[in-house]
Structures are given as C-alpha cells and as structure tokens.
Amino acid sequence: MEKFNKLTGNAIPIRITNVDTDMIIPKQFLKTIKRTGLGEYLFFELKFDQDGNKIDSFVLNQDQYNGASILIAGKNFGCGSSREHAPWSIADYGIKCIIAPSYADIFYNNCFKNGILPIILDEETVAKLQDTAENTLNFNIDLEKQNITYLENNEQKEITFEIDPVKKKCLIEGLDDIGLTLNKSSSISDFENNQAKETPWLYGSEII
Amino acid sequence: MSAPKTLYDKIWDNHIVSINDDGTTILYIDRHLVHEVTSPQAFEGLRMSGRKVRRPEFTLATADHNVPTMDRDKGIADPDSKLQVETLERNASENNITYLPMSDKRQGIVHIVGPEQGFTQPGMTIVCGDSHTSTHGAFGALAWGIGTSEVEHTLATQTLIQTKAKNMCIKITGEVVDGVTAKDIILAIIKKIGTAGGTGYVIEYTGDVIKNLSMEGRMTVCNMSIEAGARAGLISPDEKTWEYLKGRPLAPSGEEFETAIKYWQSLATDEGAQYDEIVEIKADEIIPQVTWGTSPEDVVSIDGYVPDPKNASSDEKKRSIERALDYMGLEPNTPINEIEVSKVFIGSCTNGRIEDLRAVSKIAKGRKVEKNVHAMIVPGSGLVKEQAEKEGLDKIFIEAGFDWRDPGCSMCLAMNADKLKPQERCASTSNRNFEGRQGRGGRTHLMSPQMAAAAAIKGKLTDFRDL
Numbered sequence: 001m002e003k004f005n006k007l008t009g010n011a012i013p014i015r016i017t018n019v020d021t022d023m024i025i026p027k028q029f030l031k032t033i034k035r036t037g038l039g040e041y042l043f044f045e046l047k048f049d050q051d052g053n054k055i056d057s058f059v060l061n062q063d064q065y066n067g068a069s070i071l072i073a074g075k076n077f078g079c080g081s082s083r084e085h086a087p088w089s090i091a092d093y094g095i096k097c098i099i100a101p102s103y104a105d106i107f108y109n110n111c112f113k114n115g116i117l118p119i120i121l122d123e124e125t126v127a128k129l130q131d132t133a134e135n136t137l138n139f140n141i142d143l144e145k146q147n148i149t150y151l152e153n154n155e156q157k158e159i160t161f162e163i164d165p166v167k168k169k170c171l172i173e174g175l176d177d178i179g180l181t182l183n184k185s186s187s188i189s190d191f192e193n194n195q196a197k198e199t200p201w202l203y204g205s206e207i208i
Numbered sequence: 209m210s211a212p213k214t215l216y217d218k219i220w221d222n223h224i225v226s227i228n229d230d231g232t233t234i235l236y237i238d239r240h241l242v243h244e245v246t247s248p249q250a251f252e253g254l255r256m257s258g259r260k261v262r263r264p265e266f267t268l269a270t271a272d273h274n275v276p277t278m279d280r281d282k283g284i285a286d287p288d289s290k291l292q293v294e295t296l297e298r299n300a301s302e303n304n305i306t307y308l309p310m311s312d313k314r315q316g317i318v319h320i321v322g323p324e325q326g327f328t329q330p331g332m333t334i335v336c337g338d339s340h341t342s343t344h345g346a347f348g349a350l351a352w353g354i355g356t357s358e359v360e361h362t363l364a365t366q367t368l369i370q371t372k373a374k375n376m377c378i379k380i381t382g383e384v385v386d387g388v389t390a391k392d393i394i395l396a397i398i399k400k401i402g403t404a405g406g407t408g409y410v411i412e413y414t415g416d417v418i419k420n421l422s423m424e425g426r427m428t429v430c431n432m433s434i435e436a437g438a439r440a441g442l443i444s445p446d447e448k449t450w451e452y453l454k455g456r457p458l459a460p461s462g463e464e465f466e467t468a469i470k471y472w473q474s475l476a477t478d479e480g481a482q483y484d485e486i487v488e489i490k491a492d493e494i495i496p497q498v499t500w501g502t503s504p505e506d507v508v509s510i511d512g513y514v515p516d517p518k519n520a521s522s523d524e525k526k527r528s529i530e531r532a533l534d535y536m537g538l539e540p541n542t543p544i545n546e547i548e549v550s551k552v553f554i555g556s557c558t559n560g561r562i563e564d565l566r567a568v569s570k571i572a573k574g575r576k577v578e579k580n581v582h583a584m585i586v587p588g589s590g591l592v593k594e595q596a597e598k599e600g601l602d603k604i605f606i607e608a609g610f611d612w613r614d615p616g617c618s619m620c621l622a623m624n625a626d627k628l629k630p631q632e633r634c635a636s637t638s639n640r641n642f643e644g645r646q647g648r649g650g651r652t653h654l655m656s657p658q659m660a661a662a663a664a665i666k667g668k669l670t671d672f673r674d675l
Contacts (some may be wrong), residue, residue: 181364
C-alpha cells in the first residue's frame with residue numbers, strides 16, 4: 001500500500017454535504033479494468049456541463065487550486081456506492097488528504113488502502129478551514145504528530161486531530177496487509193478445519 | 209455462563225480466525241460474490257503478486273452492472289462494457305470460480321442470484337465489492353460491501369481484517385397500514401435516522417412488522433441499510449427463512465438441513481443482550497413514501513409537499529435543500545402528488561424480485577401506462593423472469609404498455625444503455641436518487657413497486673391505493 005507521512009500543499013474546499021461516490025466518479029468511468037488514470041474524471045459532472053464546457057464556478061476549475069493535494073469537504077463524505085474508483089480518482093488527481101466532519105464507512109476504509117489520509121474534525125473547524133483554504137497557500141499535515149499547521153495573517157496556527165492508531169500505523173508503514181494475513185495461513189486452515197466439523201454444510205459439494 | 213449476545217455478536221464471534229497484535233480481527237469470510245465492475249483490479253493484483261484464490265468454491269461470479277436488458281443475442285455493444293464482462297469471465301475461468309454468463313438463466317443481479325441459489329445462508333459472513341451486499345442480512349447472514357482492495361484480500365485469504373462495529377436495534381412497532389410495503393418501511397427508517405445515522409453500526413431490524421415481512425420484503429429492508437449509513441443490516445432467521453432455503457441448489461439438504469436449522473436457531477439475539485443504540489419506529493404512522501430530493505434521506509409521504517428551504521433547521525440544511533430543488537427542478541411547497549414523471553424504472557436489487565413483479569402486475573392489470581410515459585420492468589434475474597413469465601405476468605405488463613426486459617442492474621445505476629436523459633423525471637424502485645445516478649441530469653424519485661406502477665399509469669406520483 002501507498003505510504004503517508006507528511007504532506008504540504010494547498011487545499012480545495014468542497015462545500016457540499018453528503019458527497020456521494022457517484023459524484024466523485026460517475027459511472028461511465030467505472031468500465032475500466034485498471035486502477036490508474038482516473039484523476040481527470042474526478043468530480044467530472046461538477047467540472048463540466050452537459051456539452052463538455054468547463055463550469056467556472058466549480059472549485060476544481062479555479063486556477064488558485066491547481067496542484068492542490070488536500071480536500072476540505074462536508075459531512076458524510078463518500079457515501080453511497082463502495083466503488084474504490086472514488087479514492088483511486090482522488091489519489092490519481094494528486095489529493096492525498098481529506099478533511100471532513102465525517103465519512104461514509106466503506107469510503108473511509110478504502111482511503112487507507114490507497115495512501116489517502118482522511119482526517120476527521122468537528123464541523124465548525126472544518127467550515128473555518130474551508131474559509132482559510134481560500135486564502136492560504138499551504139497547509140502542513142503531519143500524521144506522526146497528528147497535526148495540521150498553517151500560517152494565517154503571519155500567525156502560526158495548529159490544529160490537532162485524532163486517528164485510530166492501527167490505521168495510522170498502516171499509512172505510515174504502507175503495509176501489505178494481504179501479505180501479513182497470508183503469514184497467518186495456518187490459523188486460517190485451523191479455522192477452516194474446525195468450521196468444517198461444526199457446520200459441515202458450508203463445506204458441501206462443488207458450487208452449481 | 210457467557211454474557212447475552214446479539215445476532216451480530218454471535219456471527220462475529222463464530223468467524224474470528226485470530227486477533228492481531230493491534231487489536232484488529234482476522235474474520236473468516238464464508239462466501240464471496242463477484243461482479244465485473246469492482247473485481248478486475250483485484251484479480252490483476254493477484255496476478256502481479258503471484259497469489260492464488262484460496263477458496264474458489266466459496267466464490268460466485270456473475271455480470272450484472274453492464275449487461276444489456278434487450279437484444280442480448282447481439283452481445284454487448286459498448287466496447288468498454290464488453291471488455292469488463294469478458295475480463296470477469298476470463299478471471300473466473302483462470303481461477304476456477306463458478307461464473308454465470310449472460311446466456312445462463314440463473315444470471316442476474318448478484319444480490320438476487322445469491323439468495324436464489326441458496327448461496328446465501330443464515331449465520332454466514334458474506335462480502336461483495338458492492339455496497340448493497342447488505343441485502344443478504346435478510347437471512348441472518350452478516351453481509352457487507354467492500355472495496356476492490358478488500359475483494360483482493362478476500363480472494364487471496366478468504367478473510368478480511370476488521371474492526372467490530374456497534375450494535376443498533378431498529379424496532380418497528382405497531383401494525384402496518386394497508387398498502388405499506390417493505391420499501392416504505394426502509395424509506396421511513398432512513399428519513400428518521402438519516403443517511404449517516406447508521407454509520408459505524410450493524411443494524412438489526414426487529415419487531416412483529418419485520419417478522420411478518422416475506423423474505424423478499426426483508427431483503428428490501430436490509431438492502432437499503434447502506435443508505436442509512438450502516439454497512440450491514442440483519443434480521444433474525446426463522447421458519448420463513450428455512451422455508452425459502454429448502455430445496456435451493458446450494459442449501460443443505462436432508463438430515464444436514466435439519467442440523468443446520470438447529471444451528472441457525474441458536475443465532476437469534478439472546479434475551480438481555482445489549483444494543484449500543486435502539487431506535488423505535490411506529491408502523492401505524494407510515495403511509496407510502498417517496499423521495500423528493502437527491503439523498504435517500506429526502507423522504508416524504510405521498511400526501512406531503514416538497515420542502516421549503518425557508519423552513520430549514522440550519523444554513524447548511526438550507527443550502528442542501530436549495531441545491532436538491534434546483535437539481536430536481538422542483539418548487540418548494542408543491543404537493544408531491546402533482547409531480548409528473550415521464551419514466552418509470554421497476555427493478556434493481558432492492559425491488560427486482562418475483563414478489564415485486566406480482567405486486568406491479570396487480571396494479572397493471574386492466575390498466576394502461578400513460579401515453580407520455582416510458583415504463584421499464586427489469587427482472588432481477590433470469591429465474592425471476594422465467595417465473596414471472598410462467599405466471600403470465602409478462603403478458604399483463606406488455607398488455608398495459610410496460611417495456612419487459614432482460615435481467616440486470618440496468619437503470620438503477622445506468623452503466624449499461626438504460627439511462628435517463630437530462631431533466632427526465634423517473635419514478636424508480638431502486639435505492640439511490642443521487643445527482644446523475646440514473647443518467648446525467650436525470651431526476652429520480654424512489655418508491656415502492658406499487659407506487660412506481662401507479663406513477664406509470666397516472667403519469668405522476670400518486671397514492672396507488674387511490675387508483
């Protein structure tokens with residue numbers, strides 16, 4: 001898995017609540033058999049109108065956010081479909097950190113599999129950071145220290161965040177969790193042998 | 209004696225392979241459903257790392273998202289869709305996984321195929337790279353949607369690394385009003401707790417109203433658990449569950465079936481077990497429900513009105529109502545039953561089962577689809593289609609002017625050719641009314657099959673009980 005440790009970059013405020021994964025990456029881009037190259041389709045239907053013209057009012061089309069690596073979003077971000085194409089498109093676009101008051105469960109989990117740090121802060125702080133993002137060039141995110149620092153009106157600001165220590169470790173070390181689980185193969189076999197005795201019908205004949 | 213446990217606690221405990229040093233659990237996965245959209249990158253990952261599928265016989269694959277619902281003999285026209293389906297077929301074959309192709313009458317939406325084949329059973333852990341995997345919770349199976357990385361993890365290890373969720377109990381009390389369906393119940397639940405209300409929880413649905421639902425109805429309820437934010441929904445298995453499973457191709461049979469029932473009976477939540485959250489909803493207050501906006505929590509009764517942002521409880525809520533009204537092309541305070549539709553979609557993993565089609569046929573019989581409306585009926589699987597035709601439902605549909613199609617996900621998410629045009633308004637039995645979900649600019653109103661059928665007849669949203 002991709003590692004995440006520190007990040008410095010500008011942030012895009014997305015002032016919409018309940019952003020669903022259909023909005024993040026519309027279905028016409030799910031027909032790929034690859035993980036890569038989805039960045040250009042991120043928020044596609046918010047970026048372009050039905051005739052393919054850029055919608056200037058949408059933040060991703062505004063020059064000041066070019067090269068941004070952080071999204072500051074509304075609550076329940078990433079709800080809906082489980083499509084991992086959503087975090088793939090976010091990461092491929094260059095965004096490695098999201099800040100929001102809350103996330104949908106599957107999306108939150110998918111972020112960690114793709115080197116994206118989803119930070120949770122209270123609604124008020126997120127709203128304030130969205131305002132700040134309009135004028136501040138750079139935010140520094142430090143996962144080890146669990147803080148966000150930035151300069152506002154020549155004043156150094158710091159916001160700390162909480163994160164599950166296991167998820168933190170996964171991101172910092174970029175662990176291959178399939179490899180780690182495969183190291184426990186004998187436990188899995190033991191489980192299967194035991195389960196086959198307890199509930200033998202689960203180990204019946206070949207399927208269909 | 210051990211502490212009383214919930215149904216969720218029991219299934220969880222029965223599947224612990226080991227607990228990692230960091231406190232996460234390696235949980236055994238009994239069954240894995242695979243479809244074409246969320247699996248190609250997982251199989252590619254296995255190939256790249258030289259890993260094998262641990263238990264191909266516990267895995268079942270079918271194509272559903274991309275398949276055409278008409279002119280199947282001509283194959284899939286869209287080259288990307290075609291490649292994705294062919295890739296699944298190749299991956300399944302290379303890894304000895306059973307694959308139900310488009311030409312097989314058992315093909316259909318994964319969440320309809322699993323129960324139909326008896327692949328889904330009580331007490332199991334079931335995953336699929338699809339958020340509506342929660343459907344299988346209707347059997348008392350712990351079933352949840354996963355991303356592609358976890359699809360790969362499951363294929364390689366037949367396990368997932370998990371952290372346990374909290375227990376929520378949603379109890380539906382009282383008696384349902386005549387004409388109120390499982391869909392109305394789950395929409396009313398989502399209205400009450402919101403699309404993030406179940407985040408971090410597994411929901412167990414309880415109460416006589418739930419018990420009295422058919423297996424199909426229970427699947428409809430559990431299906432939309434994810435729209436309430438919960439990864440999984442559960443209903444305690446009972447006689448109806450055994451009755452449904454009996455004789456299904458993959459269900460245990462004979463003496464083993466009796467042994468299995470004893471085990472399944474032991475799964476029910478113990479008396480005195482603690483839930484982290486309990487929500488009670490009175491069934492008597494629910495009448496047919498529809499959505500007006502672009503989130504599944506934007507629910508209103510059919511006799512209600514489009515909300516007015518002026519009355520919103522917060523600025524944020526106000527902005528979100530305004531955005532939804534703008535997208536939906538609706539004016540505040542419009543009576544819901546004056547909203548006209550030009551499209552109707554009946555189908556999906558929420559409402560594409562035989563019981564749903566029977567309900568639609570009762571409305572359709574002897575009536576005609578309004579002349580400006582195109583109304584599609586897409587059965588959830590080839591077997592649902594076959595059964596409907598055996599009962600003559602197809603003739604009723606066609607006679608009434610409905611478009612009777614082949615099985616698949618179809619216009620629930622519009623990955624195949626079935627989609628709304630910009631600004632087209634649709635009465636839909638599916639599960640999501642997100643912006644663009646059924647086609648760019650398309651406007652979706654979610655409702656029960658009976659209500660969608662009535663909308664087709666009237667050309668507008670209407671209480672089907674008044675027809």
